[in-house]
Amino acid sequence: MKALWVLVIAGLSATAMADEAPTDVAQQTPAIEEYTYSTHLDIAKVISMSEIPNVCEVVPAKIEYDDSKGQRHILRYSVMGNGCSNG
Template sequence: MKFAALNASVLAVLAPLAIASEKAPATPKVEVQEYQYGMQLDIDQVLQRTDNSRKSGVVPSVLVYRDSQGEVHAVRFMEWGGLSSQNG
């Protein structure tokens, strides 16, 4: 019984380390270009987007995406945050 308790203790200690060692997929480093009104974007897959849900007012956002040719791009634009001025 003591061996089982010891095993459980060791696993409980080491489990967070195993989870922490798993790395999130790396976002490719690309040059961020400023969005211009009317710019044509070839977005096949969104890879990452700034979370502005807890910000208010007009705030900068970055969208990282893969185009139909498989190339990765990033574009910066302004958007309304998720909090309205009445709630914030």
């Protein structure tokens, strides 16, 4: 009978811990930072970069990276699209 209670309590504990996991992950998502000319960039490792569209205008882009301390950042900046030609 004691073994049955131990299994029930262990099962409830595992379920409670599983419910908390998504909250921890959501809190670790970094805020999106806006780039300015005075922004100090400390990029140790690039995780991902957004695709630059094939248009001839300034478009928003994002880069996700880790800094030299291992902290994750998401930086939004403006870039000229890839659709312009000189001819």
